[in-house]
Amino acid sequence: MPHLTTYLGLADRSEETLADSFRAIGEGHADVADVFHTCGMLAGWSDEHRTALAPVVERYGEAEVDEPDRLHAAGLAEARPGEIGLLRDLQDLHVLASLVQTTWMVVAQGAQGLRDPELLRVAQEAGEQTARQITWLGTRIKVAAPQALIVAP
Amino acid sequence: MPEQFQPDQQVDRVADIHGTRTPHAKGTVWPARVDQYLDPGVEESDVERWVQSACLLCSNGCGVDIAVKAGAMVGVRGRATDVVNHGRLGPKGLYGSTRWASAGDRLTTPLVRQGGRLVESDWETAMGRIVERSRALLDEKGPLSHGFYTSGQLFLEEYYALAVIGKAGIGTPHMDGNTRLCTATAAAAFKESFGADGQPGSYTDIEHCDAVFLYGHNMPETQTVLWARILDRTRGDDPPVVVCVDPRRTLVAREAERTGGVHLAPRVGTNLALMNGLTRELFEHGWVDDDWVAAHTLGVDDLREVVAPFTPERVATVCGVDADDVRRAARIFGESGSVLSTVLQGFYQSHQATAASVAVNNLHLLRGMIGRPGAGILQMNGQPTAQNNRECGADGDLPGFRNWDNEAHVKQLAEAWDVDPMVIPHWAPPTHAMQIFSYAETGSIGFLWISATNPAVSMPEAARIRRILQGDQCFVVVQDLFLTETAELADVVLPAAGWGEKTGCFTNVNRTVHLSEQAVEPPGEARSDLDIFLMYADRMGFTNQSGQPLISWRTSEEVFDAWAAVTAGRPVDYTGLSYEKLRGPSGIPWPVNDEHPDGTDRLYADAVFPTDTDVCETYGHDLATGGTVSEAEHRASAPAGRAFLKGAAYSPPHELPSDDFPLLYTTGRTVYHFHTRTKTGRSRDLDRAAPDAWVELSAHDAAERGIEEGDWVRVESPRGAIEVRARVGQVMPGAVFAPFHYGHWQPDADAAPDAGHRLANELTMTVWDPVSKQPTFKTAACQVTRLRDGDGPAPAPTTAASAPAGPSRRRPRPTAGGGPTTSQVLAETPTYPLDPAQGDS
Ligand code: SF4
Numbered sequence: 001m002p003h004l005t006t007y008l009g010l011a012d013r014s015e016e017t018l019a020d021s022f023r024a025i026g027e028g029h030a031d032v033a034d035v036f037h038t039c040g041m042l043a044g045w046s047d048e049h050r051t052a053l054a055p056v057v058e059r060y061g062e063a064e065v066d067e068p069d070r071l072h073a074a075g076l077a078e079a080r081p082g083e084i085g086l087l088r089d090l091q092d093l094h095v096l097a098s099l100v101q102t103t104w105m106v107v108a109q110g111a112q113g114l115r116d117p118e119l120l121r122v123a124q125e126a127g128e129q130t131a132r133q134i135t136w137l138g139t140r141i142k143v144a145a146p147q148a149l150i151v152a153p
Numbered sequence: 154m155p156e157q158f159q160p161d162q163q164v165d166r167v168a169d170i171h172g173t174r175t176p177h178a179k180g181t182v183w184p185a186r187v188d189q190y191l192d193p194g195v196e197e198s199d200v201e202r203w204v205q206s207a208c209l210l211c212s213n214g215c216g217v218d219i220a221v222k223a224g225a226m227v228g229v230r231g232r233a234t235d236v237v238n239h240g241r242l243g244p245k246g247l248y249g250s251t252r253w254a255s256a257g258d259r260l261t262t263p264l265v266r267q268g269g270r271l272v273e274s275d276w277e278t279a280m281g282r283i284v285e286r287s288r289a290l291l292d293e294k295g296p297l298s299h300g301f302y303t304s305g306q307l308f309l310e311e312y313y314a315l316a317v318i319g320k321a322g323i324g325t326p327h328m329d330g331n332t333r334l335c336t337a338t339a340a341a342a343f344k345e346s347f348g349a350d351g352q353p354g355s356y357t358d359i360e361h362c363d364a365v366f367l368y369g370h371n372m373p374e375t376q377t378v379l380w381a382r383i384l385d386r387t388r389g390d391d392p393p394v395v396v397c398v399d400p401r402r403t404l405v406a407r408e409a410e411r412t413g414g415v416h417l418a419p420r421v422g423t424n425l426a427l428m429n430g431l432t433r434e435l436f437e438h439g440w441v442d443d444d445w446v447a448a449h450t451l452g453v454d455d456l457r458e459v460v461a462p463f464t465p466e467r468v469a470t471v472c473g474v475d476a477d478d479v480r481r482a483a484r485i486f487g488e489s490g491s492v493l494s495t496v497l498q499g500f501y502q503s504h505q506a507t508a509a510s511v512a513v514n515n516l517h518l519l520r521g522m523i524g525r526p527g528a529g530i531l532q533m534n535g536q537p538t539a540q541n542n543r544e545c546g547a548d549g550d551l552p553g554f555r556n557w558d559n560e561a562h563v564k565q566l567a568e569a570w571d572v573d574p575m576v577i578p579h580w581a582p583p584t585h586a587m588q589i590f591s592y593a594e595t596g597s598i599g600f601l602w603i604s605a606t607n608p609a610v611s612m613p614e615a616a617r618i619r620r621i622l623q624g625d626q627c628f629v630v631v632q633d634l635f636l637t638e639t640a641e642l643a644d645v646v647l648p649a650a651g652w653g654e655k656t657g658c659f660t661n662v663n664r665t666v667h668l669s670e671q672a673v674e675p676p677g678e679a680r681s682d683l684d685i686f687l688m689y690a691d692r693m694g695f696t697n698q699s700g701q702p703l704i705s706w707r708t709s710e711e712v713f714d715a716w717a718a719v720t721a722g723r724p725v726d727y728t729g730l731s732y733e734k735l736r737g738p739s740g741i742p743w744p745v746n747d748e749h750p751d752g753t754d755r756l757y758a759d760a761v762f763p764t765d766t767d768v769c770e771t772y773g774h775d776l777a778t779g780g781t782v783s784e785a786e787h788r789a790s791a792p793a794g795r796a797f798l799k800g801a802a803y804s805p806p807h808e809l810p811s812d813d814f815p816l817l818y819t820t821g822r823t824v825y826h827f828h829t830r831t832k833t834g835r836s837r838d839l840d841r842a843a844p845d846a847w848v849e850l851s852a853h854d855a856a857e858r859g860i861e862e863g864d865w866v867r868v869e870s871p872r873g874a875i876e877v878r879a880r881v882g883q884v885m886p887g888a889v890f891a892p893f894h895y896g897h898w899q900p901d902a903d904a905a906p907d908a909g910h911r912l913a914n915e916l917t918m919t920v921w922d923p924v925s926k927q928p929t930f931k932t933a934a935c936q937v938t939r940l941r942d943g944d945g946p947a948p949a950p951t952t953a954a955s956a957p958a959g960p961s962r963r964r965p966r967p968t969a970g971g972g973p974t975t976s977q978v979l980a981e982t983p984t985y986p987l988d989p990a991q992g993d994s
Contacts, residue, residue, distance in 0.1 A: 033587070033919045037807055038778055083597065135780035142581040143588075146326075151297045151597050 004110050008057050011103045012050055015126075018096050018133075019046035021076040025089045028079020032086060035140070039093075042133050046100075049126040056119045083152035087144050094137045101130040166190075166244045167842045167971030170373065170824055170952055171381040175978055176389035180361055182990040183382055185979040187240035190247040191220060191228035193972060203230065207237075207659065207667035207740060208246040209306060209652045210827045212336075212534035213376040214661020215242055216740055219251065219653050219672045226251035226653050226673055234738035234983045237356065237665055243377030245827055247974050248838040251653065254673070256835045258635055260648035261677025271636075271646060276678065276688075279645050283602075284692045286628045290599050296324040296578075300589045300598040303330035303547050304605035305536020306828075308657025308669070310712035311682045312538075312545035314704065315604075316552055318686060321570040322695035322703050326578035327598060328549045331606040331828075332542045333586035334928060335535030338501035340543050340550075341925035342510035342532055344771045346518070347757070347796050348764030349554045349724045350543055352663050354493065354529025355742070355755045359383055360990045361527030362493040364414070364485050366396045368513055369424065369499015370533060373404035374824035374953050380404070387412050394489070396482050398427065399499055400819065401849075401890060402883035403954040415482040418885045419472035421817040422806030422932045425505040428512035429803060430468030431483045433460040435519050440487030445521030449760045451790060452798040456515060459800035471803065473885070486516060491527030498535065498821065503931040507924035508776040508801035515798050524757040526989040531663065536828070538659040544725050545716065549583025552716075553723040554763075554770040557582065558784060561767065569719050571697035582781065585926035587919065590618065596626030603631045604682055605649065609638040610829040610896035613917035613928045614872055632685055635831055638896040649682050650675030657683065657709045658735065664742040664753070666727070668735035683709055721746075724756075724763050739986060754987040764792035776801040779923030806932040807920050808871075810887070814934035816854065818870055820893040820913045821931075824953050830894050838971040845948040846875070846895040846911035849882035850937055852958045854889075862961040863943030870935040873915030877907050879937070880947040881958050889935055891916075892955075 026039025076092050079085065104127035111120035164172060166188075175184040191197065203218040208229075216235025220228040229250045233240035263279030264271040290298040301319050303312065319328045340350045347353065359365070359382050373380040386392055387408055397409040397416045406416040419427045435441050436457050446453050465476035486492055494517065500509050514530060522528035534540055546552040555562035557579040567574040584592070590612070592598040612618045622629055622642040631643035640646045654675040660666045675681070680688075687704065695703040706712045710732050717727040729745035729752075741752040763769055772787035774780065776799055810817060825843040826833045833839045848868050850860070860866055866879045868889060875891065884890050891913040899905045916935060921928045946965035949955040957965060984991055 032591070034779075034921065034923065037920060038923065041804060042778070083595070132775050132778060132780060135775060135782075136778035137780075139582075139780045143584075146580065147297055147592060147597055151294045153596050 005060050007103065007107050007110065008053065008060060011100070011107055012053055012057060014096070014100045014103055015046045015049050017075040018100050019043040021093055021096055022046065024076050025079050025093060029086055029089070035086065038136060042136065045129050045133065049129065052122045052126065056122060083144065083148040087141065087148045090137050090141045090144065094134060094141065097130055097134045097137060101127060101134060104130060163973045164976050165969055165971045166247055166974050167825070167838055168952065168967070168969035170244055170377055171384060172241065172976050173978065174388050175385050177385055178390035179386070180990055182982050182985070182988055183239050183360060183385060185233045185239040185982050186976060187231050187233050187979065188242040188247060188974060188976045189228065189230040190972070190974040195220070195222060195227045200227065202672070204653070204670050204672035205736065206653065206669040206672070207661070208242065208250060209537045209659070209669070210245040210249050210832065211376055212537055212539060212662040213237065213379050214537060214659070214665055214667060214740065215246055215378050216667060217242060217246065217250065221672050224673055226254050233979055236739045236985045236988065237661060238378050239982070240979070241378045241381055244825060244971060245377070245833055245839065248971055249827065249833040249836045252837070253634065253832040253835040254651060254653060259676050259679070260633065260635060260646065261679060262648060263678070264646040266644045271641070279647060280688055280692060282645055283630055283689065287600055287693065291323070294599065297327065298599045299323050299325045300327035300593060300601045301547070302586065302589060302601060302603045302606065302608065303542060305330060305332045305335055305534070305539035305542060306605045307538060307542070307682050308655070308659055308709070309538070309541040309545060309716065310657045310709040311686065312542050312547035313552065313716045314683055314686045314706065314712050316546040317570060317704060318690050318695065320546065320577050321572045322690060322693065324576045324578055326549065326581065327584040327589050327592065328547055329584065329586040329589055330542045330548045331536060331608070331611060332539040332548050333926060334611060335498070336501070336539040336543070337927040338506040338510050338922060338925040339496070339532035339534060341507045342514060345507065345511050345773055345776065345797060345799055345924065346514035347762045348769035348792065350770060351554070351724050351756055352531060353523055353756045354531045355663050356382065357754055357988055357990065358493045358527050358529035359386055362393050362491045363527065364394045364396065364489040364492045366398070366486065366492060366494045367405050368398045368494065368496045369501070369503065370495045370497035371399065371401070371403045371405060371499070371821065371954055372495065375497060375535070375822055376533070377824060394485055396485055398424070400885045400888045401954045414485065415478050417474050417478055417482055419474055421819050421888055422504040423472040423803070424500055424503055424509040425512065425801065426463060426468055426471040426803040427474065427479070428509050429460040429463035429800070430465055430479050431486065432456065432512060432515055432519070432800070433463045434465070434480065434483030435487055435516065436460070438487055441519045442521040446519060449521070450518050450796050450798050451792055456798045456800040459802060463803070487520070491525070492517070492522055493527065493529050493531070495531040495533055497533040499931070501927055502929060504806040504929055505801065505804065506922040506927055506929070511776065511799050515800070518796050518798055524755060524760060529755060534662040537661070540660040540662060540664070544660065549585065551579070553720045554725050555723070556770050556772070558772060558781070559767070566719070570703065571699055572703070573698065585921070587921050587926065587928060590621055593627040594621045598627060600628050601630070603629065603639060605633060607637045607639045607829040607831060607896070609642060610912060610914065611893065613914050613930060614919045615912050615914040616873055617919065632682060637829070637831060638898055647685055648677065648679040649685065650679045654679070655681035655683070655709070658713060660743070661740070665740040666730060666735060666743060667740040668732055683712065742987070751986050754989065761794040762796045764796065765794060766792070773797065774924045776924055777804070807929070808918060808932060808934045810934045814870060814936050816889045816935050816937060817887055818868070818889050818891065818916055818933040818935040819931040820891050820917065823892050823894070823950055823955060825950060826894040828894065829896055830898070834898070834900050840900055841970055842968050843948070843950050845905045846877045846892060846907060846913070847880045847947040847949040847955070848875070848877050848937070849880045849884050849890040849949065849955060851884050851886040851888070852881050853886040854937070855879065855881045858937060858939055860937070860939045861963065862957060862965070863946040863963040865940040865943055867938050867940050868916065868935055870916035870933045872918065875912060875915055876910045876940060878943050878947040880949040880955055881961060882949070882955055883958055889937060893930070
């Protein structure tokens with residue numbers, strides 16, 4: 001099952017990237033209190049998904065083949081300044097989180113095929129929480145957009 | 154003659170906060186007792202007129218008549234026939250209602266900033282400056298450059314007029330009020346559980362309940378008359394059991410002990426863990442009414458799963474309470490025939506506010522305990538007219554509990570106002586107060602109009618708020634009775650008429666609408682807030698689609714009628730109300746319409762909730778993140794009048810104690826003051842009772858730091874510090890309590906040596922609940938250090954939660970010394986419309 005292990009690796013790595021990016025953006029916008037605190041909390045959710053996945057990865061083994069690089073998304077190392085910067089950062093997080101979400105979807109499909117209830121549960125629960133991360137990002141983008149586009153200094 | 158029928162007692166109501174008991178048995182009507190206060194030297198026979206109103210000093214909304222003599226307000230008397238208070242008044246209402254009006258420092262002319270100073274001016278100049286700035290910004294940057302920050306103390310007509318100006322005239326989403334600080338979570342919790350705002354319960358539930366749970370609600374100090382109503386049950390036959398959730402040993406906690414209930418003192422910031430534990434117990438012990446839940450709710454399985462980990466032992470560890478106390482409290486909830494729950498700032502201004510408050514709704518839904526006498530929920534408000542701000546939409550919501558995300562609702566308003574729906578901001582949730590101030594900080598909002606509130610004292614992280622208000626990046630207009638700490642920083646200050654100096658309506662926390670009539674003329678050139686808003690609208694020349702003036706009202710009654718019309722078909726239905734009807738013997742609870750011509754005592758008697766997708770005020774939120782549920786998702790869940798059971802996992806508070814800041818800081822209230830003391834500080838009786846700030850810490854934490862009663866201490870958090878005197882008091886170990894009322898204004902400068910460094914909000918954090926956006930005033934880490942010896946006890950009252958822990962070297966004198974009031978228990982209790990204890994309801 002080389003491709004399943006590839007996807008398990010992708011799930012793990014992209015959650016890690018997402019967690020790091022949430023932290024970088026949250027801390028970069030520490031003056032925006034809700035972004036700071038919520039990003040911190042959502043980073044923690046991604047950490048938990050990785051912890052939940054760990055025993056499954058153990059079971060199936062790491063993908064020993066070179067993963068095609070193109071599967072990976074680069075994380076966000078630092079925040080952009082200002083209200084427009086925040087808007088763009090949230091959009092980038094949205095893109096990353098979407099990758100994570102579809103990855104869990106693919107993994108869940110694999111788990112169905114393999115009749116692996118543990119993996120299925122992990123993938124479904126993580127996927128549901130990723131959807132909540134995406135919902136928050138969408139809500140926050142909508143709130144920030146008009147002011148940032150029209151009047152921000 | 155039994156004790157309760159002594160006529161006309163003279164009572165010092167500073168010493169005797171709740172007055173004479175009138176105990177009565179379960180299911181019987183609350184007796185009437187008429188409380189009255191007249192200024193020194195004024196006899197009842199001197200009073201020329203009594204003018205109908207309701208008290209504006211807390212959300213309870215007690216019916217009151219204002220005594221007028223020689224063109225001045227000289228006292229108050231409770232209205233015996235009013236459903237809210239049956240004649241009673243508390244210390245704030247008695248001593249604080251009228252004295253401010255004749256204070257020597259009232260604002261009587263507009264002020265404008267010139268050469269860095271505020272100088273006296275006239276309306277033409279002041280309004281000219283406002284309009285000039287407003288127009289210039291609208292031309293240059295558009296409506297998003299404007300923000301309005303109101304209050305919980307204006308009248309309904311004023312909120313509605315401002316809402317129309319802001320939403321249809323200017324078109325800005327940046328409108329909010331002090332209500333965000335005091336009551337936003339109550340509204341949010343209703344919306345999440347029941348689909349729309351609106352208090353389900355009634356004060357009459359007190360007469361019928363078997364248990365009353367007070368969650369973070371120090372009712373004996375915040376709503377004294379409501380507490381008197383509870384005491385009259387707990388001291389009568391067949392009394393209810395009281396359960397108290399509060400980190401301080403308040404009078405509620407003592408009543409819990411007395412009635413065989415429970416006092417749970419959770420660690421600051423852990424309310425949700427406790428609530429999840431109580432909820433789990435209901436499931437574990439089969440106290441859930443499964444049939445009712447299946448028929449009238451959604452989400453029970455998810456809720457069961459979310460609370461599953463919260464065993465009493467886990468709650469004990471997280472919250473620092475006894476596991477058996479959790480079990481006992483849950484059993485009382487689970488086994489009592491009828492439970493009444495009330496909730497206030499201990500939940501609303503704390504970590505995970507909405508989730509914890511929703512959890513209270515959940516407990517009632519799980520037992521089907523809603524909509525009948527005795528089984529009620531009172532998610533309380535802080536400020537007297539907060540409810541109207543929520544209803545009318547000066548807080549950013551759409552008027553009439555309409556849903557900003559529902560095009561049909563927006564269209565109804567556009568039609569009522571004859572404007573293009575695109576003008577009405579509805580593309581995102583309304584901007585909340587903290588965000589408005591952030592935009593003002595960067596100059597993104599360049600015009601901020603603040604009415605009848607004092608954010609320089611009341612908002613978190615005070616130093617930052619002062620910086621925002623005094624900077625050049627934003628033009629600030631302040632409209633108030635006095636030159637408050639906020640007004641001092643404004644560019645233009647407008648003198649407003651206050652309560653008794655203008656006519657208008659307001660609605661208390663259990664939906665009861667009162668008319669408050671003008672009793673006297675405002676001083677100097679002061680004008681009502683309504684007149685000021687209308688003046689601005691006229692000068693700005695806002696027009697509707699037909700080219701007519703957007704706003705043509707001239708009197709408050711015209712605004713009221715327009716408001717009533719716009720509520721048609723909504724849960725908050727005022728269509729059956731008019732000024733004429735409100736001139737009757739009692740306030741009237743909405744909805745009032747053809748179906749309920751005399752009003753409605755409690756909502757949801759039929760267990761049908763306003764959750765239908767086309768009806769609801771919100772599609773809901775993720776309680777953990779605040780992410781919004783979409784219309785499609787909401788529709789797919791097919792709520793169809795069923796209530797939502799929503800849960801969330803506990804997460805630790807945003808700031809945990811550390812080595813440098815090992816204690817948890819919480820702010821709160823005392824019985825003798827309202828908000829930032831603008832009115833109550835100008836009553837000598839109240840000012841003397843609580844003249845200056847203090848900080849409370851437990852005997853254990855005080856001893857560890859060598860602090861004795863009355864010592865000067867420094868309280869410091871990562872954001873700021875205060876230096877005040879210490880009360881070794883009744884907070885739980887690890888917690889520190891500071892009253893938030895005290896800014897640098899002081900009626901008598903000698904009395905407050907610490908006036909420059911006592912503002913409790915210097916220490917609080919800029920952080921808010923993800924759903925209600927209410928700031929968290931009750932979670933900050935702090936340290937307390939001893940500065941020097943005090944020269945007497947702390948200036949904290951001894952009569953309530955701030956009472957000293959025990960004997961000390963500097964023993965405070967018992968708080969007393971309020972002027973004489975009279976109190977008369979009526980031999981015959983009037984008939985109250987809708988009162989279930991008096992027949993058909
Ligand atoms: S309880 Fe509230 S409304 Fe009633 S008199 Fe006291 S302050 Fe006024």
